[in-house]
Amino acid sequence: MIETVTPAFDDRVQPPVADRYDAVVIGGGPAGSAAAATLAEAGKSVALLERQPAGRFHVGESLIPETYWSLKRLGLLDRLEEVGFVKKYSVQFVNEMGKESAPFYFDLDDAGRPNGKEGTQTWQVERGPFDRMLLERAEELGAVVRTDAHVLDVLWDGEPLDADGKPNADAKAAGVKVKFGRGDAAFTKEIQSEVLIDATGQTAFMGRRLGTMQADPHLKKGTLWSYWENAERSPDDPREDGCTVIIQGKEKKCWFWYIPLGDGITSVGCTGDMSHMFGPHRSSPAETYESEIAAAPGIAKRLENATRVRDVFTTKDFSYYSGVGAGNGWTLVGDAFGFIDPVYSSGVFLALDSGIRGGEAAVKALNAGDVSRETLGAWQPEYKKGVENFRKLVYAFYDDSFSIGGFLRDFPQYKMGIVDVLIGNVFRPELDEMFRHMPQSRRAATAA
Numbered sequence: 001m002i003e004t005v006t007p008a009f010d011d012r013v014q015p016p017v018a019d020r021y022d023a024v025v026i027g028g029g030p031a032g033s034a035a036a037a038t039l040a041e042a043g044k045s046v047a048l049l050e051r052q053p054a055g056r057f058h059v060g061e062s063l064i065p066e067t068y069w070s071l072k073r074l075g076l077l078d079r080l081e082e083v084g085f086v087k088k089y090s091v092q093f094v095n096e097m098g099k100e101s102a103p104f105y106f107d108l109d110d111a112g113r114p115n116g117k118e119g120t121q122t123w124q125v126e127r128g129p130f131d132r133m134l135l136e137r138a139e140e141l142g143a144v145v146r147t148d149a150h151v152l153d154v155l156w157d158g159e160p161l162d163a164d165g166k167p168n169a170d171a172k173a174a175g176v177k178v179k180f181g182r183g184d185a186a187f188t189k190e191i192q193s194e195v196l197i198d199a200t201g202q203t204a205f206m207g208r209r210l211g212t213m214q215a216d217p218h219l220k221k222g223t224l225w226s227y228w229e230n231a232e233r234s235p236d237d238p239r240e241d242g243c244t245v246i247i248q249g250k251e252k253k254c255w256f257w258y259i260p261l262g263d264g265i266t267s268v269g270c271t272g273d274m275s276h277m278f279g280p281h282r283s284s285p286a287e288t289y290e291s292e293i294a295a296a297p298g299i300a301k302r303l304e305n306a307t308r309v310r311d312v313f314t315t316k317d318f319s320y321y322s323g324v325g326a327g328n329g330w331t332l333v334g335d336a337f338g339f340i341d342p343v344y345s346s347g348v349f350l351a352l353d354s355g356i357r358g359g360e361a362a363v364k365a366l367n368a369g370d371v372s373r374e375t376l377g378a379w380q381p382e383y384k385k386g387v388e389n390f391r392k393l394v395y396a397f398y399d400d401s402f403s404i405g406g407f408l409r410d411f412p413q414y415k416m417g418i419v420d421v422l423i424g425n426v427f428r429p430e431l432d433e434m435f436r437h438m439p440q441s442r443r444a445a446t447a448a
C-alpha cells in the first residue's frame with residue numbers, strides 16, 4: 001500500500017483561485033486541513049495552499065485516542081471506518097532486555113474492566129490517504145484547496161521585523177505570494193487575506209522567517225525508519241494486532257516504534273541522540289538502523305522472519321517550538337507552532353486540535369473585525385499547557401533513572417494520570433500534581 005499512496009502526478013482538478021479570501025491557510029497536513037475545514041464550515045472564504053500532490057508520503061502513522069474528538073468534530077468517523085485503517089486499542093512498552101509490559105488498553109479501567117468511554121479505540125494510518133481524506137473534507141465544506149501551490153512569501157502591511165530583528169507587533173500579515181502549477185505551466189500570484197494561518201509543519205514558514213523558532217535544548221534527536229513485510233503480527237486478533245509497541249534499544253541509547261499498518265506492512269522507526277545515530281563512528285543510516293535492530297532483543301525477535309521493503313528514511317532536528325504563536329493577522333498551528341518528539345505519538349492529535357482551535361479563533365476574529373494577536377492567539381495559553389504535559393512525560397522517558405513502571409510502583413495513585421497523557425487527555429490541570437512527583441519533568445518549565 002505504501003507504494004501507491006504518493007501519486008506521480010496530482011490527479012485532482014485544481015480549482016480557480018480568487019484575489020482575496022477571509023483566510024489563507026499555508027500547508028495541507030492535518031493542522032491546515034482542520035483549520036480550513038473549521039473556517040469553511042463557519043461560512044468564511046478560505047484558500048488552503050499545499051505545495052505537494054494530495055496523498056503525499058509523510059511520517060507519523062500512529063494516532064492516540066483523543067484524536068477521536070477532532071475527527072468527530074470534522075465529521076470523519078464514518079469515512080475512517082470505510083477506509084479501513086488498522087484499529088489501535090493499546091500501547092505496549094518493552095525494555096532493553098526484551099521484557100514486555102502488559103499492554104495499556106485504552107478501553108479498560110484500572111481493574112481491567114471495559115470503561116464504557118467513547119473514543120477509546122483509535123487508528124494506525126498511512127498518512128497519504130489519511131491526509132488526503134482531511135484535505136477532501138476541507139474542500140467538501142467549501143475551502144478552495146490547491147495542491148500545486150508553493151507559498152513563496154508573506155505580504156505585510158508594515159515591516160515584519162523591527163530594528164532589533166524582532167517581530168514587529170504593528171505589522172499586519174496581509175496575504176501571500178504563491179507559485180501555482182508545476183513546470184512550464186507555473187505562474188506566481190499574490191493573494192490578499194484578513195487572516196493567515198501557518199500550517200507548514202516542520203518547514204515552520206513564519207517562525208523561521210520571523211526568527212521565533214527555538215530548538216528544544218533537551219531533545220537533540222534523530223530518527224531512522226522503514227517498512228517491513230512479515231514482521232510478527234497477530235492477524236487473528238485485531239485487538240492485539242493494532243497495538244503500538246515502544247521498544248528500548250541496546251543500553252537505552254535508542255528506542256523503536258513498531259506500528260502495524262494495512263496490507264501486512266509494519267512501520268519500524270529508531271530514535272536516539274543525534275550523536276549516537278549520526279556520529280562519525282557510523283558508516284551509513286541503513287547500517288545504523290540494521291545494527292541497532294540486531295542489538296535489541298525486543299525488536300530483533302519481532303523482525304526475525306521479516307523483510308525490509310523500503311529504503312531507510314532519515315529525519316532529525318525535529319524538536320523545537322516558536323516563542324511567538326500569533327501576531328497581527330496571523331497564527332501558527334500544528335508542527336509550525338512546535339513539535340516535541342515522536343515517542344508518545346502526539347503529533348497528529350496536536351495538529352488537528354490546534355488546527356480546529358486556530359480555525360475557531362480566526363472565525364471569532366473575523367466576526368468581530370479584530371484580527372489582533374490577542375484574538376487570534378486566545379486559545380494558545382491553554383493549548384501550550386497541554387503540550388507541556390506531553391513534554392514533561394517525554395523528558396521523563398529519556399531520563400535513564402525513570403521508568404513508567406517504577407514511577408507507578410512508587411505512586412500507584414497516578415496510573416490514570418499516566419494513561420491520560422498516553423491517550424492525549426492532557427488539557428487537565430489535575431495533571432500538575434502528578435508531574436510534581438516526576439523531578440525530570442521540571443525542566444519542561446523552561447520550554448513553556
Ligand SMILES: Cc1cc2nc3c(=O)[nH]c(=O)nc-3n(C[C@H](O)[C@H](O)[C@H](O)COP(=O)(O)OP(=O)(O)OC[C@H]3O[C@@H](n4cnc5c(N)ncnc54)[C@H](O)[C@@H]3O)c2cc1C
Binds near residue numbers: 032059061199201333
Ligand atoms: C520521526 C517522527 C515520527 C512521528 N511519528 C508520529 C506518530 O506516530 N504519530 C503522530 O501522531 N505523529 C507523529 N509524528 C508527528 C507528525 O508527523 C506531525 O506532528 C504532523 O504531521 C503535523 O501535522 P501538520 O499538519 O502540522 O504538518 P505536516 O503534516 O508536516 O503538513 C505540513 C504541510 O505543509 C506543506 N508546506 C510546507 N511549506 C509549504 C509552503 N511554503 N507552501 C505550501 N505548502 C507548504 C508541506 O508540504 C506539508 O504537506 C512524528 C514525527 C516525526 C518527526
